[in-house]
Amino acid sequence: MxxxxxxxxxxxxxxxxxxxxxxxxxxxxxxxxxxxxxxxxxxxxxxxxxxxxxxxxxxxxxxxxxxxxxxxxxxxxxxxxxxxxxxxxxxxxxxxxxxxxxxxLYQLLGGASRDRVLCYTHAQGTGISEAVVAVGARIDEGYLAIRAQVGIPGLPDIYGTGVSGLTNTASDNATPREEMWSTSKYLPRIPRLFEALRAAHGEEVHLLHDVHHRLSPIEAARLGKDLEPFRLFWLEDAVPAENQEGFRVVRQHTTTPLAVGEVFNTVWDAKLLIEEQLIDFIRTTCVHAGGPTALRRIMDFAGLHHVRTACHGAADMSPICLGANLHLDLWVPNFGIQEYSGYTEEMLSLFPHAWSFSGGYLHPGEAHGHGVDFDESHADEYPYQPAYLPVNRLEDGTLWHW
The missing domain is CATH 3.30.390.10 (Enolase-like, N-terminal domain)
Structure with a gap:
């Protein structure tokens, strides 16, 4: 062929x-x-x-x-x-x-290891009470696992608390939007968020949190320890992962599960993290890690070291990537969870799909292939629009991790 x-x-x-x-x-x-x-x-x-x-x-x-x-x-x-x-x-x-x-596709990989794929979605609020309501709304929609984010008093909206991640992010002239960050204001805020969430929604719902690479190892260790009473499903991207050894410090000080890897491109980016069991979930995804050929090898390698999979699934990847991820999720023995932030009706009309959501779980469907198509006849109706991810600065103007 x-x-x-x-x-x-x-x-x-x-x-x-x-x-x-x-x-x-x-x-x-x-x-x-x-x-x-x-x-x-x-x-x-x-x-x-x-x-x-x-x-x-x-x-x-x-x-x-x-x-x-x-x-x-x-x-x-x-x-x-x-x-x-x-x-x-x-x-x-x-x-x-x-x-x-x-x-x-999952049958070609070796068949299903489970009946369905647990997923988590996002909820956020400018304040804690607003975030508590947002998490409750997601529970009412049927989700069993929810990533919760909250704004920081005195700072403008930042990633995970302001505008929706379903649409392009850029200023009017298509330059990156600049956000502001304060670690000292953030660290005491997050434990209070999860204390309120547990009080309002109980122990059954799985709660997750994304730091977005903004802490040093010792700061992340402190946060992980402060969050232990609230039994998070995980703490995500606690520190920048270019220096994989930094996770040793975090691991030595907290039992809060750690997840990382959505920006990883190969197994080499996670080799030490997986071998030394410094993380609990590896978040590499098809589109960033080289497709199913490479991702399934990362998944197998993780399985040798008690690390579970948790493919990145935000709207910065198309429905095609989610479809491919779901087939790998259904197959892989050491599956953990799948991120699912959803798509707009426009997106789904351009990318017809066989996957489905029900009761907190996803399934890739039984269509031949990975089950997602692309309607090229309508491609010209959606021309490229220049857009960027934001950048981040500390309150004194220092450029920081976004």
């Missing part, structure tokens, strides 16, 4: 997505997500100018060899642009392979 064409679409049905569509001489097509939030055009150019021309005429069923051709064969390896590009191709090829086999 030969690859005859590869087309790249950059669309904005409320948020920018990069979609790869591979065509074959047997009429089967596959789609993949190659979105890199805020750098979409860089990935699109990498694919159009450097990747697609090299793959025309190759066997679409030789996805393993193609993956290594794109990774090992490139002298400049890794990095978010390269790995998002590989992910788009790899996910589309797995889609074709499963369609050719006449089965859903």
């Amino acid at each position: 030969k690859i005859t064409d590869i087309r790249i679409f950059v669309t904005c049905p409320g948020r920018n997505f990069v979609t790869v569509k591979i065509y074959t001489d047997e009429g089967l097509t596959g789609v993949g997500d190659a979105t890199l939030n805020g750098r979409e055009l860089a990935v699109a150019s990498y694919l159009k100018d450097h990747v697609a021309p090299c793959l025309i005429g190759r066997d679409a069923l030789c996805s393993e060899d193609i993956w290594h051709y794109l990774y090992r064969g490139a002298y400049w390896r890794r990095g978010p642009v390269t790995m998002a590009s590989i992910a788009g191709i790899d996910t589309a090829l797995w889609d074709i392979r499963a369609k050719a086999a006449g089965m859903p």
Whole structure:
């Protein structure tokens, strides 16, 4: 089965997505997500100018060899642009392979290890009382696990407390919005949030929290220890993970479970964290880690070290990536949880999907392939809109981690 064409679409049905569509001489097509939030055009150019021309005429069923051709064969390896590009191709090829086999992707991976996939969603508030109400609303919607965020008094809205993450984030001239951060104001605030949440909603609901890489190891250790009475499902991205050894300090001081990895591109970004069991959940996702070929190896490696999976699932990846993640979630033995922030109706109309949500769980569906398609006939209705993720500064103006 030969690859005859590869087309790249950059669309904005409320948020920018990069979609790869591979065509074959047997009429089967596959789609993949190659979105890199805020750098979409860089990935699109990498694919159009450097990747697609090299793959025309190759066997679409030789996805393993193609993956290594794109990774090992490139002298400049890794990095978010390269790995998002590989992910788009790899996910589309797995889609074709499963369609050719006449089965859903999870069956091709080895079959289901569970009946359904536990997921968590987001709730937030400017104040604690508002966040308590927001979590309650999510419980009423059927969610069993909820990530809770709250604003910090004296600071403007920041990530996870202000505007919805479902749409593009940029100022009027498409430059990054600047947010403000104060660790000293944040640290005493978060335990009070979860004390109020437990008092209002009890012990049954799974509660999670995202620090977004903003603390030092000892600050994260202090927060984890302060949160222990409220038994969080996890504390996410407590410190920047470039220095993996920093998690040793956090681990030595708290039993609050730790999650990290949504910005990781390869297993090398998490090798020490997993080997030394410094984390409890690995959050790599198909679109950022090089597609199903690479992600399933990260998942297997994590399983050897008592680390469970927890794929990133915010709206900065398209419904295609979520669909692929769900097939891996249903298959992988050491599954933990799947993030699910939802999509707008515009997004879902452009990306018809077989996955479904019910009672706090997701299922990828039984459609052949990964179960998500791309309606290219409507792609021109959603042209690319320049947008960026925010940047972050301390109160004195110092640029900080966002």
